[in-house]
Amino acid sequence: MRVQVIGIGLIGGSFALDLRSEFREVKILGTDSNKEHLEKALELGLVDEAAEISEVAKADVVIVAVPVDVSIKVTKEVLDLAGENTLVFDAGSTKEGICNELAGHSKRRNFLAVHPISGTEFSGPEAAISNLYRNKTNIICEVEKTAFKLQERALEIFQRLGMRIRYMDPKAHDRHIAYVSHLSHISSFMLGKTVLEKEQNERDIFDLAGSGFASTVRLAKSSPAMWTPIFRENKTNVLETLNEYINNLTDFRNLIEKDEFERVFEEMERTNHIKDILNGINSTVKL
Amino acid sequence: MRVQVIGIGLIGGSFALDLRSEFREVKILGTDSNKEHLEKALELGLVDEAAEISEVAKADVVIVAVPVDVSIKVTKEVLDLAGENTLVFDAGSTKEGICNELAGHSKRRNFLAVHPISGTEFSGPEAAISNLYRNKTNIICEVEKTAFKLQERALEIFQRLGMRIRYMDPKAHDRHIAYVSHLSHISSFMLGKTVLEKEQNERDIFDLAGSGFASTVRLAKSSPAMWTPIFRENKTNVLETLNEYINNLTDFRNLIEKDEFERVFEEMERTNHIKDILNGINSTVKL
Numbered sequence: 414m415r416v417q418v419i420g421i422g423l424i425g426g427s428f429a430l431d432l433r434s435e436f437r438e439v440k441i442l443g444t445d446s447n448k449e450h451l452e453k454a455l456e457l458g459l460v461d462e463a464a465e466i467s468e469v470a471k472a473d474v475v476i477v478a479v480p481v482d483v484s485i486k487v488t489k490e491v492l493d494l495a496g497e498n499t500l501v502f503d504a505g506s507t508k509e510g511i512c513n514e515l516a517g518h519s520k521r522r523n524f525l526a527v528h529p530i531s532g533t534e535f536s537g538p539e540a541a542i543s544n545l546y547r548n549k550t551n552i553i554c555e556v557e558k559t560a561f562k563l564q565e566r567a568l569e570i571f572q573r574l575g576m577r578i579r580y581m582d583p584k585a586h587d588r589h590i591a592y593v594s595h596l597s598h599i600s601s602f603m604l605g606k607t608v609l610e611k612e613q614n615e616r617d618i619f620d621l622a623g624s625g626f627a628s629t630v631r632l633a634k635s636s637p638a639m640w641t642p643i644f645r646e647n648k649t650n651v652l653e654t655l656n657e658y659i660n661n662l663t664d665f666r667n668l669i670e671k672d673e674f675e676r677v678f679e680e681m682e683r684t685n686h687i688k689d690i691l692n693g694i695n696s697t698v699k700l
Numbered sequence: 701m702r703v704q705v706i707g708i709g710l711i712g713g714s715f716a717l718d719l720r721s722e723f724r725e726v727k728i729l730g731t732d733s734n735k736e737h738l739e740k741a742l743e744l745g746l747v748d749e750a751a752e753i754s755e756v757a758k759a760d761v762v763i764v765a766v767p768v769d770v771s772i773k774v775t776k777e778v779l780d781l782a783g784e785n786t787l788v789f790d791a792g793s794t795k796e797g798i799c800n801e802l803a804g805h806s807k808r809r810n811f812l813a814v815h816p817i818s819g820t821e822f823s824g825p826e827a828a829i830s831n832l833y834r835n836k837t838n839i840i841c842e843v844e845k846t847a848f849k850l851q852e853r854a855l856e857i858f859q860r861l862g863m864r865i866r867y868m869d870p871k872a873h874d875r876h877i878a879y880v881s882h883l884s885h886i887s888s889f890m891l892g893k894t895v896l897e898k899e900q901n902e903r904d905i906f907d908l909a910g911s912g913f914a915s916t917v918r919l920a921k922s923s924p925a926m927w928t929p930i931f932r933e934n935k936t937n938v939l940e941t942l943n944e945y946i947n948n949l950t951d952f953r954n955l956i957e958k959d960e961f962e963r964v965f966e967e968m969e970r971t972n973h974i975k976d977i978l979n980g981i982n983s984t985v986k987l
Binding site for chain 1: 817818819820821836837839864866873876877879880881883884885886887888889890891892893894895896897898899907908909910911912913914915916917918919920921922924925927928929931932935938939941942943944945946948949950952953956957959961964965966967968969970971972973974975977978
């Protein structure tokens with residue numbers, strides 16, 4: 414099997430690692446606009462060779478793992494050049510834009526719209542890790558628009574990598590993911606910003622911050638180059654979630670201001686229920 | 701050494717566990733207004749015997765580990781009854797109120813104002829764990845107001861439990877801790893609320909939420925009975941941090957709304973700097 418990974422960072426590199434350990438006969442080619450990343454990926458053994466986009470026709474599988482703004486453009490280009498039997502899948506955090514843009518493409522049946530719910534706050538080829546996808550959910554959108562035999566090839570890969578498959582409409586995907594992923598990143602970045610602005614003396618943060626703070630601001634370490642395009646692509650949903658979050662925070666602040674601490678208690682008690690959901694996540698997702 | 705722990709939950713119970721393993725000859729007495737907790741603590745072997753508050757005069761050390769609203773009242777009562785040689789310390793997340801209230805107490809020198817920056821999102825005696833305090837920061841306020849020999853006794857305990865000591869003014873403590881702890885809890889609770897409100901179908905959350913979401917809402921599992929009094933006690937500082945957080949979120953939302961994505965990028969990039977601070981925390985705090 415010949416696999417060409419376009420964008421050999423955390424996501425693409427982690428696919429490469431697991432493909433190599435699961436498919437003995439695999440040959441992995443790497444393509445990246447960042448020459449340093451490509452060299453690093455070769456050095457780390459993530460890929461066997463560097464390749465140009467123009468070579469995708471020879472590939473059995475092309476994985477497009479680049480920030481979502483360039484992903485649409487790159488995936489289009491790849492599809493234009495793809496062989497009849499080439500499976501092309503992306504891994505982006507937004508799905509409506511790419512599905513819409515590629516809807517009328519003559520090789521739409523070569524494309525599978527994919528979002529593996531996995532990652533870390535790190536980026537680049539050095540961030541690639543084995544088993545990143547094991548026991549993680551992998552959302553597939555508009556599966557019926559992909560050629561059956563290419564669906565099968567994709568599913569075999571996802572299965573060997575240990576992913577749980579869920580099928581979803583791209584619109585619903587983008588709406589839900591705004592709540593459970595995009596909003597978390599913004600809340601974390603702004604929490605980090607608020608604390609950094611206040612605490613000019615970093616020594617004080619260091620001494621007073623415990624594991625709770627570290628946990629809530631962990632995502633503020635994430636890559637702006639990855640996240641800016643996500644917020645642009647999913648603007649409408651992200652704005653909606655942010656409005657609701659800000660309203661909830663404002664209401665909570667007002668309760669504190671007016672000394673309505675019974676209601677403060679109730680608000681928290683109702684939300685405690687999230688325990689049950691998190692326990693569900695914890696049972697399948699390594700934190 | 702005779703230690704009486706008042707409030708035998710996560711904090712008091714974890715002190716009991718480590719005291720027992722570090723001080724062989726220790727006798728630990730437990731006091732709790734919640735009879736079930738007290739029975740559980742006896743059953744778990746956290747404490748040797750149940751005791752009444754009236755017995756504190758016999759204790760070498762009294763640890764008051766109850767929610768901060770009752771903590772002031774209970775600590776006063778304990779000090780009223782304390783022996784001349786009894787060390788009394790609290791473990792509350794706010795320090796200005798208790799220091800002010802006890803300033804004029806005739807046995808002020810028996811009291812040490814303490815805040816160990818440690819805990820988990822769980823509560824009650826079953827939540828008690830060994831080594832909760834190892835390598836954690838322990839803030840001590842107004843140390844000069846405590847009798848020297850009782851300071852020494854406290855420091856020996858904290859040292860054996862592996863805590864890093866920092867001395868701080870109670871006002872500064874409450875202001876800083878609002879940023880690095882209290883705000884994190886509110887951001888997490890409101891994030892949980894926002895998602896729960898939207899996602900009536902929990903199955904969808906479960907499937908789409910990854911480790912990033914779990915990390916940012918972890919604190920929403922915390923005890924409302926513990927946190928409501930903290931927000932009340934530290935109202936002024938908490939409101940200030942919340943205002944700044946809401947303003948930062950609103951500014952970020954506006955940048956997205958106006959398609960100013962270069963500035964969205966810059967905002968995140970500037971906050972990325974929090975990595976260095978978190979790496980500092982990670983090196984000493986087990987996440």
